[in-house]
Amino acid sequence: MDSHRLGAALPRVIGWLNRTNARHPWSHNDRLHRWIARRLPDRRRSVLDVGCGQGLLAWRLSHRFGRVLAIDVDAPQVAATAARCADRPNVTARVASFAEVDGTFDGITMVAVLHHLDLEDALPRIRRLLAPGGRLFVIGLARSETRIDLAWDLLSSVTNPLIGVILHPRPVRDPPSGDPFPTKDPDVTLSELRAAFARHLPGARFRRRLGFRHTIEWTAPAR
Template sequence: MALRDLTRSVAGGALSSGMARLNARHPWSHNDHFHRWILDHLPVQRRAALDVGCGQGGLVATLAPYFGEVVGNDVDATMRVAASQLCSGLANVRIDGGDWSRLDGPFDLVTMVAVLHHLEVGRAPEEVRGLLSPGGRFLAVGLAPPTSIADHAWDVASIVTNPVIGFIKHPRANRGGPQPPPYPVQDPTTTYDDLRRHVAAVMPGARMRHRLGFRHTIEWTKPADR
C-alpha cells in the first residue's frame, strides 16, 4: 500500500484530512515548480521547442523568450483555449491539437510535464527521439506509483516537505477565489523502475531521478551524429 493511501486510514483519515487542509492553505503547483529545472537544462541550439500536453500554456510561455518557435500541443480543447489565451501576445508560439508525434520537426527541445503516464510508454520515447534534432534534448517531469523502497522513501520526503514548500512559496494563507480550469487527471500505472528500462532502451544514457513533490525527472540529449 502506498504511504499516501496509508495516511487516509490512520485515525479514521484524520491525518490525511489534516494534511490536506494544511496544504490547501498554502497551495503550490508541483508541475510549475519544475519549469526552473527545465530552463536550467535547455539545449545549446534553440530554434524550435515542443511542449507535449501543454495544459494552460504556462511552460510554453516560459520557453517563448528562449526559442525561435514554440509549439504547445494538447488533446484537451479546454486546455488549448486557456493556452491560446495565455500566449496570445507571443508571435513565436503556436498551440496545436493534432497528433504530437506527427508534427513537423525537428525540435531542439521536447518537454513533457506530468504527461508521459498518459501516453503509451512503450512508444512515446521512440516518437520523441524521432522528433528531436541531433543535439536536441528531451526533458520530462513525471509521476509513477511507488513500489520500491526508494520510491517509498521519496514519497515520505515529499509528504513531509510538501507543506513546507507550500509555506515558503505562498506564506499567506489561501482564502479561495477564482480557479483555473482543472487539468485532466490520470493515475500513473508504470513503475519508476519499469519506466527507466523503457527509456534506457531507446535513449541510452538518459538521466532519470526521483524528486520531491511526488515527481521524477528524465533528461536526455540526442547524440549529434544521429
C-alpha cells in the first residue's frame, strides 16, 4: 500500500479501534491490581492508597492489611470508596491530597496518580512515609518521547480491543461517554521518571505494560 492510501486508511483504522474499545471496555488499572497483590510487604500493619478512585483497590487491600487509608482529592470518588468499603471497618476514606498525609505506612499504592503530582515533592515524601521494608507500587502513565515509547503505544493501540473482547466479550450497547473520574494527560516522560527516581528512590524497578501503562516498585531500605 502506498503512503497516500495508507494515510487515507489510518483514520478508519483508528475509528474502528475506538469503537471496539468502547463496546468492549476494560480497566487498564484494575487489571494490574493482581501485580500489586503478588508483591505486598511482609509486614502489613497499614497501607496508603493515594488516589483511591472508586475504592476497588482499597477494598482488596483491606483483606491484606490491618489498616487502609484511602485518599483522593475528588469528594465523589471518596464517597464511592466509603460506600464500597462500608463493610470493612479497617478502611478510612478521606478527602485529602498526598501532601496532607502524615504517618508511617508499610505500603503505598498510586494508580494513575503519580503524573498528577510534583515529583520533586512526592518522591521524598514517599521515602519519609514508608516504614523500613515498606513498599511503593505505582501504576503509571508517561508522555511518549522515543521511538520505543511510540512502538509500545502502537502495540497497545492494537492489543487494546483484542484484550477488551477477551475480557468483556458481550458488547456494550450504549457505551458511556467521558471518564468516571478526573483525568490528566501525562507531561513527564518515562526517562524523566527514571531520572527522578534515581535521585530520590534509587533502586526502583520499572516495567513497561500494555494499555499505555508502566509499573514501578520500590522497597524502603532499613534505617
